[in-house]
């Protein structure tokens with residue numbers, strides 16, 4: 001859908017290179033604030049099309065920065081999973097009209113404040129779904145087949161002394177998914193191709209006859225061998241993976257988290273892994289990024305990634321294009337491509 005719109009936009013622009021001016025708006029004078037370094041291509045695109053302000057160039061307080069950088073001309077914020085738009089930032093930007101997030105997750109944006117002030121919000125769904133789902137499968141294989149541990153085994157020359165030992169099979173395992181949205185469904189499809197049975201926990205039952213629905217996450221964790229967190233982070237889903245869920249998954253169970261660190265009670269996760277109450281974990285996200293609990297670093301049954309679910313060249317470019325398209329649509333008074341509010 002995004003591609004069609006993109007193609008239509010390009011055609012219109014090709015037909016009329018002055019489109020931006022003709023719609024009565026000089027985009028170049030619109031102030032856009034980027035909250036932290038993200039993707040170089042996005043930064044270049046923002047610099048080309050708008051008047052870009054970079055918050056990380058701020059040595060003083062946000063208020064000081066905005067005073068010296070004409071904060072009142074800033075009409076858009078581009079944030080990400082690290083720094084979004086909290087109440088303080090929103091309050092310091094009197095002309096803010098839109099937050100276009102370079103992320104699908106919205107947990108770093110004060111949505112209530114945006115709604116209250118009539119500020120639009122857009123994110124980058126769909127374009128990153130495949131990459132995040134691919135990484136979830138990669139983490140499962142990484143943990144069960146010991147890919148990182150066996151790679152290290154070869155590199156440090158241990159293979160010459162002895163075989164690596166036996167790993168655990170993935171194909172045919174039972175997979176439980178917390179949150180069957182776009183990403184959860186993409187993971188389910190991939191796991192199905194590995195001959196896995198799929199069950200899920202979600203706010204409501206979805207129209208997938210061959211996936212078993214659980215309205216209780218403990219029952220889901222009890223019934224599956226691999227539990228994957230793929231839901232959005234909200235007040236309801238914070239620490240959804242607690243001690244009870246971890247114990248229901250059990251000493252042979254594997255936890256995969258490609259959602260947000262705060263979905264999991266990390267202290268409980270660490271002690272379950274250290275005490276052998278959980279079989280292993282594949283994690284892309286943590287409660288206090290970029291800090292990862294020390295105890296996890298020495299565990300061979302854990303695979304750690306530095307929050308890179310959507311970080312491929314292809315997807316990062318597509319996310320950047322979507323951010324730019326949303327901003328251009330907003331300032332041309334057209335519908336947002338991927339509106340949240």
Ligand SMILES: O=CC(=O)O
Pocket residue numbers: 081102103104105106128309310
């Ligand atoms: O974590 C990644 C995202 O929300 O896009």
